[in-house]
Amino acid sequence: MHRFRKIGEERSEDLCLRPGYHVSKEMRTGTQGFGRKTPKPLRTGETRSLISSKEGKFLDCNQALLEMLHYSSKEECLSIDLSNDLYINPEDRKVFQERIERDGCVEDMEVEFKKKDGRKVTVLLTGYPLRDVRGDIVAYEGINLDITERKRIEEELRETNEFFRNLIESSVDGIIATDMKGTSSFLNKGAEDLTGYSASEVIGKLHITELYPKGMAKEIMEKLRSPDYGGVGKLPPLQLTVLNKAKAQVPSSFQRLSFTTRRGRRWPPSVFSRTYDLVWRWKRNLKRLTYSW
Secondary structure, eight states, X not given: OOOOOBBTBOOTTSOOOSTTBOOOHHHHHTOSSXXXXXXXXXXXXXXEEEEEETTSBEEEEOHHHHHHHTOSOHHHHHTSBIIIIIBSSTHHHHHHHHHHHHHSOEXXXXXXXXXXXXXXEEEEEEEEEEEOTTSOEEEEEEEEEEOHHHHHHHHHHHHHHHHHHHHHHTOSSEEEEEOTTSBEEEEOHXXXXXXXXXXXXXXXXXXXXXXXXXXXXXXXXXXXXXXXXXXXXXXXXXXXXXXXXXSOEEEEEEEEOOEEOTTSOEEOEEEEESHHHHHHHHHHHHHHHHHHO
């Protein structure tokens, strides 16, 4: 049983954690012989700090944490039960305790807290054990970083990337992306149907020139380097043939695009349209029918 003492009392063997009280000198300086210093509670400013008991109650918290959780007073916040009133998933509290007692600290554990109104806030929780002079863990100090907005942005980016990937994958046109050396890095379903290759056979293995008849790759590169086709690096749609896996020539419409990311990385995809191939086949079949009549 630990007695809480007011500031000014000199008995360093007592643990002091309640509001208006302080932690003993040994706990602040980490001189109890455990090889690491215990951070001084409680932090101020934007750092959201708390001290909790092993039984799952707040012993102290700072103003930044109150504002994050939307509690109007410290007394109101200190009255809640952590497992049921703070954690969205009560099991996270048990995991936190197990890790901190096993490893001596917890760093950047992602958990979800409940605000006073029930809304969710996602935080990265870093925690350290607080020990008495005998070395027994009697409480935990936690530092919380609110990453709710970051998680929202990440989810939006994930959904956007998934939308565009599905859009590219479902395109009837064959889309092949390469690195700057010409090695294939992406192949959609339309390109698989057009060439007869599977993505696993192409990505990181097939050079884009292997899809062109002899001399065609050189001709395309000369046009890409010329300013006469809409500017250097640009190429309007061309009618050409593509070599499929069986080395048969497949008529198609070709367009070379080039994108640059915000980090300066170039992503040059080639688009092969089956439209020209289908029109060519239709005309060929129509011609055969005419001759047969």
